[in-house]
Amino acid sequence: MTITNEISNRQLEIIEVSGKILIEKGIKGLTTKTVASEMNFSESAIYRHFKSKEEILIALLSLLKQNMNKRLTSEIKPQNTAAENFKAVFTSQFNYFKKNPHFVVAVLSDGLLDESKEIKTIILQLMQNKMQLLGQILEQGKQTNEFNTEISTEDLLPIILGSFRFQMLKWKLSNFQYDITTEGNKTINNLLALIQK
Amino acid sequence: MTITNEISNRQLEIIEVSGKILIEKGIKGLTTKTVASEMNFSESAIYRHFKSKEEILIALLSLLKQNMNKRLTSEIKPQNTAAENFKAVFTSQFNYFKKNPHFVVAVLSDGLLDESKEIKTIILQLMQNKMQLLGQILEQGKQTNEFNTEISTEDLLPIILGSFRFQMLKWKLSNFQYDITTEGNKTINNLLALIQK
DNA sequence: CTTTGTAGTGTGAATATTCACTAACCTATG
DNA sequence: CATAGGTTAGTGAATATTCACACTACAAAG
DSSP states (O other), X not given: OOSSSSOOHHHHHHHHHXXXXXXXXXHHHOOHHHHHHHHTSOHHHHTTTOSSHHXXXXXXXXXXXXXXXXXXXXXXXXTSOHHHHHHHHHHHHHHHHHHOGGGGGGTTTHHHHTSOHHHHHHHHHXXXXXXXXXXXXXXXXXXXXXXXXXXXXXXXXXXXXXXXXXXXXXXXXXXXXXXXXXXXXXXXXXXXXXXXX | OOSSSSOOHHHHHHHHHHHHHHHHHHHHHOOHHHHHHHHTSOHHHHTTTOSSXXXXXXXXXXXXXXXXXXXXXXHOOTTSOHHHHHHHHHHHHHHHHHHOGGGGGGTTGGGGTTTOHHHHHHHXXXXXXXXXXXXXXXXXXXXXXXXXXXXXXXXXXXXXXXXXXXXXXXXXXXXSOSOHHHHHHHHHHHHHHHHBO
């Protein structure tokens, strides 16, 4: 366990393994035993890399938050139409989760919510960041007269975000068996159809 | 513990207490100890009323399923407009959860999903029932030319249900501090504005 | 080149705690 | 007097965490 803020390769492995366990067996299945077993080393070895189990979850969520912010921010380009930006953001999300389904936990992280104050904070930040980003795009669309102005951005956001979350939940319930990118694209277009003029 | 299918008063108490614990402390907080403590009797007394902890959860979800079906079905009236039916169904939901916030678990039951096969099945049924009911209303609205036909009912359902779920999540995250019926009404109107002609 | 210190990473055994659940017993009431 | 519903006092299993110990790589020192 190094003192730096950097994440070591071993830590990253543990995070990924934890995410995998989380979606396969749920929060109850994530124990020091299962993590150690999946890592092919003993339980005590975990503590060479993380102070506690909670720290693993915190690291996982922090990583995702960081990644998501960087990734999504880079997708938004002022020269593009709001619809294009809207599509780009969600396409990026769906592609990312297709490659890293073990991070879907973070979207459906209600189960983790009650874990600790710190975890709750990160999850809330994750939501707020996404809301803020989406809010920008919606405002852009209203100003450029692409989107309907009848419904306030504030009211539109939970509808869009809720749809996204629900889609992810369905995907998880199917055990990730269908292609989330094609299904996701359908939803993107449907949502756009609803809010476009 | 009687042999009948009826739920005794004591069982109902336990179910309600469990629901309360579930939203306050999450699935991890729901233990024989916390239930017993909230009931003001010993842990072993629980087993006079339920065979296992899982049975409590199953009873809770079954009760809600039964209740929701009955309640929502009675709200749909063919002589009413689709918009009226739509409103009636959601108003009923919001009113019900306002009075029984401890049952919000069932809407946000992601955490329970991994508990057991049987529990997962009931939760899925709960979702499907609601989808089916809402689907009827949407179809009615399309036939009477009230609703937009651009987006298929199938595609519309997850958007509406996702919005509802997200609204409930926000409410829970706020610790049920605001009035869900007024906030809910806003969402109902917004959704209607989106799908109406 | 060899010794030696040290940081990093692993192990197995032991720990206290918590969990769901059970057994034996008590007692009021119909 | 049987039964429903409560009690106390356990049970074994699982859990997160700690500890003493061992091995390795490698850099500094002699």
